[in-house]
Amino acid sequence: MTDGSMRRRSLLRTAGICIGAAVASSVTDTGSARAETVRSVFHRPTLVDPATPRNARPSIGGTGRSLVFSDEFTGRSLDTSKWNAVEQHRSPGNHGVDYWYKSANVHVGGGALELGISQLGTDAYGGSRVDSQGKFDFTFGTIEYAIHVPPTIGHLAAAWLQAANGLTPGGVVDGTARDGEEIDIVETFSTDDKFGVTVHWDGYGADHRQSNTVVTAPGLHDGTWYHTFTLDWTPTTMTFGYDGDVVRTITDPALISQVKEFPIASNEIISYAQGDIHDAPLDWHSTMYVDYIRIWQ
Template identity: 60%
Template structure:
């Protein structure tokens, strides 16, 4: 049974289609009022704030529908769920998980997601997502993230996934239109670059992907950079500090279904740059998120 927050979020999203008949300012005001009533917009988000790149990647001002400034003493359960899930792969004998204990607010206005060693050959990171609480179709997502300076076998990520598309199944049709994993960033390199990838048709034998590597000046050496995705029915525009790093216009690659935001920091020893066996597991190896915001 869905809770009241979930039902309010779903009602907000369903209502957005009807709001298209209203004048733009009235529709935007109604969406923002509904988001605030549902507890999906953080009162600490500055009034009238717009995503970086507005006017280039996005054609006009948009309405804030979801935000978290991570200023609270704990993670806001009305917006997020912290996952407990094994993520071990086929590399060696190591095992690793998402663990709720790895997710915290740092008391200074940021979300912190740690990677830790649990025991010999056992490691944990963390993941939060808004599945069942908030999702959206088309709009702009933006997060301000600090990437650890040395990514020894672990990566920080901002991504989207679909409830009824790629997860839990969807149709294997050679397209991402019924849902995709949309990786806004996966910081899986020690150099100043990161992966921007679309995954679709599941994760099994039919899995397909389309990716590129974005150059990211100052990614590891400077605290906080902004990662964004402007998503329309015909285009995906990925941004780094407001600058476009990838544009997708192939209609087969643009999801047409609702997707929910995910923030994660995980161990992927044997695939990412470096080895988790060389990590120090102190504050240098923590992912920090200043804010996450979504506009439509």
């Protein structure tokens, strides 16, 4: 187990799972009618991780919403019913290197999703990405990531949403994000304690548009191991949070997606990340750890 993987909540989770098992056993012994009642009370959607605390609430927003999707990453491998480990060529990357998403850099262990960086050749590097494309998407709700942000040395930690049908569905550029957008809840592009909150729409070519805010984030790279990054999304407002504080609010109706989006977590070797990827330590220090991803609707 890596040093980073040791900083987890596994004891509490294990205790919760054991208690849950004991309750289930007791219910079975008391008769079918009572068992059926308890199963109904404790029923959860199939995409909700049983290890998620039943009273889990987002650090901002989520009022009146129920948990519909979660992963606490307590297993030993990626849950492929929820996630894709992406294998994709992405070039150019930081300082002109050949850049990939490599599924081999995706691991689950010690109670966390681990998104690593690797060197593939002299000027070739692999980052990592998981997404739920084709497996889960949603329109409106509250999504929260708990992430350990690695130092930004030519790569960045990102948590974001992507439109299920793309940014220009049907090839139509309509001048708004209402038909789909990329929603960057966090991009840690800086060696300082700050990150970007950005929305992109109308594709990535000549018609591409974006709106960006840079957030000052005390302790982002040092101090607290995990930080929470949250989006509370309604038809009229998108509210972004960092460790329970609201850091950006969008109310312009032209900038708010009205269509299905799917969650993504990635460790990117990208051109605008500060630092030189050649200087990054290619061990746990460069790994992005995700403690959980939860969505309420």
